[in-house]
Amino acid sequence: MMKNLVEIADPHFIVDLMYAGTTHNITGRPVYVEIGMGNHAYVHQDLWQALQKLVPYLDKTGRRLKIYEACRPVKAHERLFAAVPRDGFFIPDAGSSPHCRAAAVDVALVGADGVELLYPTPVDAYNPYYAAEVQSGRLDGFFEYLKKAALNCEDKTIPETAVRNRDELRALMEGVGLVPVPRLHEWWHYELPDGRTDKYPLIDF
Numbered sequence: 267m268m269k270n271l272v273e274i275a276d277p278h279f280i281v282d283l284m285y286a287g288t289t290h291n292i293t294g295r296p297v298y299v300e301i302g303m304g305n306h307a308y309v310h311q312d313l314w315q316a317l318q319k320l321v322p323y324l325d326k327t328g329r330r331l332k333i334y335e336a337c338r339p340v341k342a343h344e345r346l347f348a349a350v351p352r353d354g355f356f357i358p359d360a361g362s363s364p365h366c367r368a369a370a371v372d373v374a375l376v377g378a379d380g381v382e383l384l385y386p387t388p389v390d391a392y393n394p395y396y397a398a399e400v401q402s403g404r405l406d407g408f409f410e411y412l413k414k415a416a417l418n419c420e421d422k423t424i425p426e427t428a429v430r431n432r433d434e435l436r437a438l439m440e441g442v443g444l445v446p447v448p449r450l451h452e453w454w455h456y457e458l459p460d461g462r463t464d465k466y467p468l469i470d471f
């Protein structure tokens with residue numbers, strides 16, 4: 267294990283990495299199992315410090331934060347890119363993903379009843395219909411649907427509750443010092459402010 271990495275193992279957080287299973291990911295393969303990482307979420311200790319600041323809120327509300335993605339080793343990133351080598355999915359250069367620096371997480375809140383809150387799209391905008399479309403090279407519909415994943419999307423077809431939950435998650439994550447993805451195109455992604463710099467070296471193991 268690399269220095270400065272912490273494995274998330276705390277009951278306030280649910281670790282369910284989307285690339286460790288096959289039911290919720292665009293590649294249709296359990297890439298993290300294939301590379302021997304399995305369903306383990308690692309983050310830089312600076313990111314862990316920020317996430318721990320959520321605990322009072324999680325205790326008060328009975329909610330938990332589900333971790334869909336955390337550290338993505340370079341080898342894993344290369345596998346993901348190879349599985350979906352199309353524009354608009356994985357960046358060819360692992361160095362430009364803060365996940366590969368253990369400096370980003372993809373998250374959603376789960377209610378006290380164990381059910382994930384309603385958001386404008388699923389995390390990673392994955393759903394079986396669009397996954398099948400993408401796998402067969404039909405991208406237009408997917409990208410149209412993906413617009414709803416933007417943090418600033420005002421599409422009137424998104425339920426009010428989903429917008430409120432999205433905005434509340436943003437306030438919560440920004441409140442502990444994290445920032446959204448720069449282009450604001452993913453409501454679920456939060457990273458350290460310097461998470462794209464060499465302050466957080468690329469991870470490979």
Ligand SMILES: [Zn+2]
Nearest residue numbers: 370371372455
């Ligand atoms: Zn992300």
